[in-house]
Every structure is written in structure tokens, then in C-alpha cells.
Amino acid sequence: MQKSTTLPPAPKKTRGESTLAVHAGEDRQKLGDSITDPIICAATFTFESTQAVVDFIEQKQPREEYGRYGNPGEKVIERKLAELENGEQALLYSSGMAAIVGLFMSKLNAGDEVVFFDECYHRSREFCKKHLSRFGVTTRQVKTGDYAAMEAAVNDHTKLLVSESPTNPHLSIVDLDRFAEIGRRTGVETLIDATLATPFNVRPLDHGVDYVLHSATKYLAGHNDVLAGALIGDNEKLEPVRALRGVMGAVNSPHNIYLLERGLKTFGIRMQRQNENGQAVAEFLDGHSRIERVYYPGLESHPYHQVAKETMRGFGGLVTFLVKDADWRETGKIVDSVKIPRIAPSLGGVESLIEQPLVMSYYECTPEERRQFGIPDNMIRMSCGIEDKEDLIEDLQQALDA
């Protein structure tokens, strides 16, 4: 048995992101008078009597039942994330991909269609193309930022409009008001994967988007030590998604949950620093003679700078750039020459990471596919951590001069 666990609506956001990240969702006085939440390693939760079970089933007594349906620590994070995003409810998953799959599997039926802006996380695209198709769901991709094409792709079968903002790795910014408006006008629900933005920089629900998705593995947890994902939205819309999560079982271990809560404590100051580092590194690269192009929404040269400036508080730590006149091996040499960032996929953690998308994520694609996805051979993606920006810049300088 899995009881519906509708949570009370989160209070309207009144405090700053840092205060919320530290305090929101937590009981003031915790178990054992501890300042931190306990790690509750319980696969199951006990009932005092048969009557207690009946009371729970009849929803007279909210409480935990079995680990796959919820854990007290998970509830704390869910309340925290709901408040940070100004949403009614958050649902925590074992990874960002589990959250995407969880939403799609809950909302889509055979015969339904999904419309995507085409710049998107490679695995989201893969899930739609390879797997949703097996269940009779059609995916249509339109060019990122082409709102007319998105609207034109909507038909009677369309159930979901999906985009990232900023996109990965091109950092294109979606005009969330316009995107949400297409959904409202056509009666189709909208999802924004705001992993790269975080609620520090933008809150899509405030723009009328139905669901926000995060790979909490990235900025929210922030320390490259835990995988997690989250969906935030209205209680009513997320209720069936929560029920399916309980069946799919894509939940976090209590230890993971603790790492996520611990990581979130410093969310505000990390974002502030990563926004600063991203901007500084992007400006440095933009002025370097060996760089052909820099993709960063905080640069005036970025095609989406205007909409970014109007809707975002900062532009994050991810910077993508092209090396002038370099083939893929030459580009790889620059990646190999930096001394601070480590070569790795992922982003948003305290450690700076660097990678060449062609090698890291698109090596097995054909050149034609890479052209289609906008992944040139000379592209480098750097995720700025919280190191000193002067050191990151000096390091890039020596790598480019080498």
C-alpha cells in the first residue's frame, strides 16, 4: 500500500536564497536537540498498533511507512527545494535522469507527443528517441529559441513542451514568459530543466512554467560527491508523479540525503562565487587571441545576452569556448595543459572541471550528428568551481600560451 502524501503548500517565498538554503524545510528543534538533521537509516518504519496502521491508511496520521515511499530527511530537502523554487512541492530522485524519466513516464501515454528545444542534455534526448519511442510516444525537436516552430509543432497529441535554460553546452537562454505562454495558449504543460541556472539565478515557476527540473548532482549538492535529482511544481500535478516514484523506486539513500542537505547549506555563497568566476573567466577568454568564440550569457556578444540580463540574476559557472584554428587533438592539448581544473564530465561543484564535448560526450557520434548537435571539434567546456578567479585565469593563460 502506498498512501498519497500530499504536502501542505510551501509558504510563499519571503527570504533570500541563502537564508532559505540554510533553514527552509527544517524543524527548528531536531531529534536529540541536534543542530543538524539526523541520517535516518530506515528501510521501513514501525507502527505501534493495528489501529496506527489503519489511521495512517485513512490519512489521519501523516508519517513514514516504507523507505521507497519516503524518508524524513527526504521531506526536509523537498520542503527546502520547494521554498527555494517558490513551488508547492518538490520531489527528490536518485539522479537528474531519474527525475526526467519519472516525469515523462508519469505524464505520457502511447500516442502522445513531446516537443523539445533541440539543445539539450544528451541523455534526455536519448531517453526520448530510444526509449519513449518504444512506448509509442513521439518526440519532436525544434530549433532552440524558435518559439514559432515550437508552437507549430504542437498538435492534439502534444502533452509536454520541454527545454533547458541555460542549455548545455551552448548556454542559450529561453524566454520563460514566452515559453510558458505557448503552453498556456495551447493547453500543454511545460517543463524547464534549470540545472544550469538554479533557483539562485532564475525561478521558472514564477514565469508560469509548470515543472522545474534539476540535476541536484550539480550546483544544488555542489560538491561532486552525490547524485540526486528533483522536480518542483504544484501539488496536484506532482501527485501522480510522486506515486510513480514510489513504484519505480528511484529514491536516495539516507546518506545521500544528508550530503545533499549539507551541500545546500552553502548554496547561496557558492552560486555567488561561481557566477563571479564564470563571468571573469568568460571575459578573460573573450579577450584572448587564441579564442574564436565564447558562449556565456553574461557576455554582450552572446546571442541571448538581452533576455539573460532581463531574467537572470547571474549566469553561472559554466563557460564554453572554441579554440581558433585548432583540430580536436590541438584542442585536447589545451585541456591537458590546465593545472587546476580536472578533466571530468559534470559541472556545478566546488572543483573546477574541464572537458572537450567531442571527446567526453559525443565521441561515438558521426561528424554529421555532431554538426547537427552543434558540437565542433574545437569546443571546450569549463565548469568554474569556487577557486580564486585570478588562479583560474592564470592557469588558462599558461595553458593557452603553452
Ligand SMILES: *Cc1c(COP(=O)(O)O)cnc(C)c1O
Ligand atoms: C547532469 C544533467 C542532467 C542529468 O542529471 P544526473 O544527476 O547526472 O542524472 C540533466 N540535465 C542537465 C542539464 C544536466 O546537466
